[in-house]
Amino acid sequence: MRQPRIVRVGLIQNSISVPTTCHFAEQKKAIMEKVKLIIDAAGASGVNVLCLQEAWTMPFAFCTREKRWCEFAEPADGESTQFLQDLAQKYNMVIVSPILERDINHGEIIWNTVVVIGNNGNMIGIHRKNHIPRVGDFNESTYYMEGNTGHPVFETAYGKIAVNICYGRHHPLNWLAFGLNGAEIVFNPSATVGELSEPMWPIEARNAAIANSYFVGSINRVGTEVFPNAFTSGDGKPQHADFGHFYGSSHFSAPDASCTPSLSRYRDGLMISDMDLNLCRQIKDKWGFRMTARYDMYANLLSEYLKPDFKPQVIADPLINKRKA
Ligand SMILES: NC(=O)NCCC(=O)O
Numbered sequence: 339m340r341q342p343r344i345v346r347v348g349l350i351q352n353s354i355s356v357p358t359t360c361h362f363a364e365q366k367k368a369i370m371e372k373v374k375l376i377i378d379a380a381g382a383s384g385v386n387v388l389c390l391q392e393a394w395t396m397p398f399a400f401c402t403r404e405k406r407w408c409e410f411a412e413p414a415d416g417e418s419t420q421f422l423q424d425l426a427q428k429y430n431m432v433i434v435s436p437i438l439e440r441d442i443n444h445g446e447i448i449w450n451t452v453v454v455i456g457n458n459g460n461m462i463g464i465h466r467k468n469h470i471p472r473v474g475d476f477n478e479s480t481y482y483m484e485g486n487t488g489h490p491v492f493e494t495a496y497g498k499i500a501v502n503i504c505y506g507r508h509h510p511l512n513w514l515a516f517g518l519n520g521a522e523i524v525f526n527p528s529a530t531v532g533e534l535s536e537p538m539w540p541i542e543a544r545n546a547a548i549a550n551s552y553f554v555g556s557i558n559r560v561g562t563e564v565f566p567n568a569f570t571s572g573d574g575k576p577q578h579a580d581f582g583h584f585y586g587s588s589h590f591s592a593p594d595a596s597c598t599p600s601l602s603r604y605r606d607g608l609m610i611s612d613m614d615l616n617l618c619r620q621i622k623d624k625w626g627f628r629m630t631a632r633y634d635m636y637a638n639l640l641s642e643y644l645k646p647d648f649k650p651q652v653i654a655d656p657l658i659n660k661r662k663a
Pocket residue numbers: 392471476503504505506528529530531534535
């Protein structure tokens with residue numbers, strides 16, 4: 339009986355614009371100029387909520403473990419947020435902006451953060467990446483720690499949104515927590531390469547959308563970023579100067595298990611999809627996942643598991659070694 343709640347949602351994937359050897363200010367400016375054109379296209383298309391890719395203002399330099407890339411970090415209300423605030427207001431659009439944050443009020447430490455900008459150009463709030471990868475060349479723990487902002491859901495003019503940043507998509511409890519807080523759309527801005535994660539990419543977000551009865555917007559950058567100094571992955575293989583290929587393939591998943599086609603593996607792109615947020619409740623009513631979830635049972639297991647004297651509940655076959663030859 340409710341009126342449809344149609345929201346037009348956009349995802350932007352892009353490569354960097356100039357080589358990583360250029361002056362940092364030039365690199366950032368070039369990316370901002372390129373992304374502005376795509377945001378303008380989203381605005382002209384009537385997008386209501388738009389999400390950019392992880393650390394969109396910079397090359398994904400964390401593989402290098404060189405600290406000079408921290409130069410790209412900026413306060414949550416800094417240059418890129420101010421740049422996007424104007425565009426959010428101009429296009430009456432919510433913009434989700436993942437950046438490298440420098441927290442000037444807390445010792446200038448660095449976080450992997452998303453800034454949520456309302457359609458009036460106001461800053462609604464921030465969220466910091468909960469799970470930090472230590473896999474292959476993704477040595478991000480060199481730069482920032484696990485986030486301290488929990489699982490906020492941002493109530494915007496167009497719906498309740500949340501952001502599960504990149505590696506957090508491998509953690510089902512992270513997806514769950516955004517759902518428990520009432521998210522209707524969860525964005526997953528990412529930076530990941532084909533050799534590492536491509537077989538997982540079409541599965542994890544889609545599973546999360548089904549299990550949590552919400553929409554998911556998955557974004558990955560595109561291209562191969564070559565860095566000035568070679569680095570190793572600590573796996574005995576030769577040193578190298580790039581991560582491999584960021585495979586794009588941004589797409590949406592819906593709570594009814596449907597999904598859109600993906601953007602290109604190679605080119606910049608803007609994915610736009612209209613979604614009726616009523617589907618979240620309709621699927622909850624149909625499947626009853628929340629109702630049947632037995633959260634009390636799992637809360638109990640988790641609290642037992644955290645105790646130092648926890649013993650796994652394993653029932654061994656008493657005849658396990660008794661088989662005659
Ligand atoms: N940026 C990031 O967290 N990448 C980790 C690699 C992955 O999760 O696929």
